[in-house]
Amino acid sequence: MFTGIIETKGKILKTETVDSGIEFQIQTEWNKPDLSIGDSVSINGACMTVTHFSELGNVFSFYTSYKSLELTNLGQLVEGQYVNLERAMSAAQRFGGHVVQGHVDGVGKIYSRKTVESDSVEEFWVECPESLIKYLVKKGSITVDGVSLTIVEVEKHLFQLILIPETLRKTNAMSWEVGKIVNLEVDVLAKYIENFMELRFSK
Known part of the structure; x- marks a missing residue:
């Protein structure tokens, strides 16, 4: 984990x-x-x-x-x-992100990128497969190329991210140009909830 x-x-x-x-x-x-x-x-x-x-x-x-x-x-x-x-995390460390299994659910594509807030912050819109977009919610979590991030907005097949300079410096996000393919893992809690609801209402 x-x-x-x-x-x-x-x-x-x-x-x-x-x-x-x-x-x-x-x-x-x-x-x-x-x-x-x-x-x-x-x-x-x-x-x-x-x-x-x-x-x-x-x-x-x-x-x-x-x-x-x-x-x-x-x-x-x-x-x-x-x-x-x-x-892999140890039991003694602080849990700073969210639960990430390392099981990539699919790939997305960088749809747009622009600099905001006086050249210090980057805004990304990422194209998401239709099979995964249902798991994304505003202010929810998603893993992009292994980075735990907060979803800002979700619109149709796209979701928005805002990355601060520290994230850009410590990860490969600086190379996320338009068209770049990135790995996506949705929040496993969303999948558990979906499974629970399907089982509950199928009875």
């Missing part, structure tokens, strides 16, 4: 086609690096398993299957690009 509070960014060092997927090697700089083989790490919001590591995890590899490549933007990553990273 994750919180959507990005710890750091990682640089793609190498991609290699392996069997029916891709193995990625990432270089980063963790605060108190402690990765082990088998650990879960959120890569742009997708939960992946560490397969190799060195320098206590400041360089590590993970394998992505063809199915994960279909459902996420990981298949579009190339060497030199940066991804958002978060290690």
Whole structure:
């Protein structure tokens, strides 16, 4: 489980086609690096398993299957690009974002971007798949490329985000230009509620 509070960014060092997927090697700089083989790490919001590591995890590899490549933007990553990273949460840490499973529900597309409030804040509108838009509500939570964010507005197939400079600095959101494909995970609570209501009224 994750919180959507990005710890750091990682640089793609190498991609290699392996069997029916891709193995990625990432270089980063963790605060108190402690990765082990088998650990879960959120890569742009997708939960992946560490397969190799060195320098206590400041360089590590993970394998992505063809199915994960279909459902996420990981298949579009190339060497030199940066991804958002978060290690699985521990029981002792503060819960700063919201419940994030690392199970990407689908991908969205950056529809528009503009600077507001004296060049310090960025406004984004993101195009969302029809199958997911029903889970989005004003002031609700959504995970975009692993970042826990608050939805400002929802209009038809779009939702609005406002990002402060700190979020832009600490994540790869600075690269979210128009047309950029981003991973989306909706609030799992919304899916539980939907399931409960369907079961209740189907009786």
